[in-house]
Amino acid sequence: MDLARMRLANRARCVKLVLAMKVIVVGAGLAGLTCAKVLHEHGAEVEAFEAADGVGGRVRxxxxxxxxxxxxxxxxxxxxxxxxxxxxxxxxxxxxxxxxxxxxxxxxxxxxxxxxxxxxxxxxxxxxxxxxxxxxxxxxxxxxxxxxxxxxxxxxxxxxxxxxxxxxxxxxxxxxxxxxxxxxxxxxxxxxxxxxxxxxxxxxxxxxxxxxxxxxxxxxxxMGEIPRQLASRLPEGRVRLESPVEGLLREQGRVRGIRGPWGEREADAVAVATDAPEARKLTGEKVPEDxxxxxxxxxxxxxxxxxxxxxxxxxxxxxxxxxxxxxxxxxxxxxxxxxxxxxxxxxxxxxxxxxxxxxxxxxxxxxxxxxxxxxxxxxxxxxxxxAQPPGMHAALPRNRTATPGLFLAGEYTVDSSINGAILSGERAAREVLGR
Structure with missing residues (x-):
């Protein structure tokens, strides 16, 4: 097989991998919606779970x-x-x-x-x-x-x-x-x-x-039009409202899904896109406290x-x-x-x-x-x-955690702004995709 054919075969395998990937996003604020949008655009099967009765998080x-x-x-x-x-x-x-x-x-x-x-x-x-x-x-x-x-x-x-x-x-x-x-x-x-x-x-x-x-x-x-526009880029039914997530499913050191009062759902990756206090409770990761x-x-x-x-x-x-x-x-x-x-x-x-x-x-x-x-x-x-005191941004958590299958998407990984939330969602999706 020549080099050109090998490259085509590798690309085909990558496409199949992404197409087969199932990702759960916890939270449908700006970061979660952007993360889900980017994943969907790259062929992943995405489902977002939101505890509230509408999308947007703090932007509603x-x-x-x-x-x-x-x-x-x-x-x-x-x-x-x-x-x-x-x-x-x-x-x-x-x-x-x-x-x-x-x-x-x-x-x-x-x-x-x-x-x-x-x-x-x-x-x-x-x-x-x-x-x-x-x-x-x-x-x-x-x-x-x-x-x-x-x-x-x-x-x-x-x-x-x-x-x-x-x-x-x-x-x-x-x-x-x-x-x-x-x-x-x-x-x-x-x-x-x-x-x-x-x-x-x-x-x-x-x-x-x-x-x-x-x-x-x-x-x-x-301002609620911003998250509504992001949500409109996802297939109908991919955002589940009033569906709180109570915990993560873990197996052999890896996150393999989520659980809630509605049952359990497995996935290849989970991106937690809640606010910092809820992310800390769900994941145990070190995130900003103040x-x-x-x-x-x-x-x-x-x-x-x-x-x-x-x-x-x-x-x-x-x-x-x-x-x-x-x-x-x-x-x-x-x-x-x-x-x-x-x-x-x-x-x-x-x-x-x-x-x-x-x-x-x-x-x-x-x-x-x-x-x-x-x-x-x-x-x-x-x-x-x-809170964003001097030196805080250099110490913020990364989108990819040390736990396989677990990613963070929230403004607390970038800066506290609409732009920071959207950028964090974009970066989290790229980490999930391995890009």
Missing amino acids: TDERDGFLLDRGFQVYFTAYPAARRHLDHDALELRAFDPGAIIHRGWGRTVLSDPLRDPGGLPSTLFSRTATLSDKIRVATLALKCMLPGSAPEAAGETALEDESVLDFLRECGFSREFVESFFRPFYGGILLDRSLAASCSVFTFTFRMMVRGEAVVPARG SVGEICLYYETSGVGSGKKILLNAEEGSFINNAVEISAVSERYAPPGRHLLYAITLGGFDLPDEELLRRGVEELSSWYPRADFRPLGLRRIPYGQF
Whole structure:
């Protein structure tokens, strides 16, 4: 047999191997759905088991009286490299936020914007006392560096910078104390779910690059459209909802399947794509333990007139960290002629719902005294992200575990973001396939 025929025979054997491979994915969040999608595209027989009544994990959208309520204040960056490979942006009908933010402190407020993308915001940005002229020059310099050609990291933990906290990085960049306190603390507090800015600066540099190279958006019909689109790439019936997995089937040091109240299911490989606490319980693998959370408050409002900009609270000891009139970004978030506002608090998990909603109204009303705010509800998200202190990303678990047949797919193997979850699912599938 000549070399060409041998290669063809080897390829045929590889194709048969993949076609015969049966893989179970535990969890139908972004990582699990991406993992299942890639495996299916390469011919594997995939089945996903999800404990909840819908796909998406922490990225879901509920509908209440015609309002779309995302589970947490989340945005999508169009420049996310891994996500772009798996999502059809046009089909999501993305709606963009205006660049910059409206910064509130007590009764006063100021507007910061990107004059290149929002020329109308140039006067307010130039005369804003929140940022000095040096601050504005430093922001522009960072933005220019992000636009330079060259290799771009796939995720936050893959930046080339020496790791340190976001706060230390900003101080070394020379930003004024006022700018750090008034803008970076609430803005990145909303991204990191922690106003202390103690997280790894690699998260800051990666997300800053994403904002410079693309737009911050939401799908027109809510963030839940992202997992729904991923799930639509799988054959019907391959995602089993309300099917919790209670344990793994192990035999002679190898994982050979799963078990649940519905019975047992065997497979050639199992990819666990739950959140970190559940993955630890199911697999016994070492995964990040610390986490940060948020509480999302939902209000119908008579309209605050803030447009498509994010609202930041610069007041020290504030209750609300950030907010947005989300129906101004996409009109489909609210019934015709009505308005929906999201507000985020990073604490208060021990307070009753009524107190949280009351305090939200009190603070929002101090910003917009002419607007009305009617509580629609709230969602507590104690596990919003795994904590990402400096040095954390280098110690994250790999997708392939030391146990044959067992793989991990979750943002905690990359970084805590939509892009990180999708990239982890992609990488886990490649490990299963041996690529």
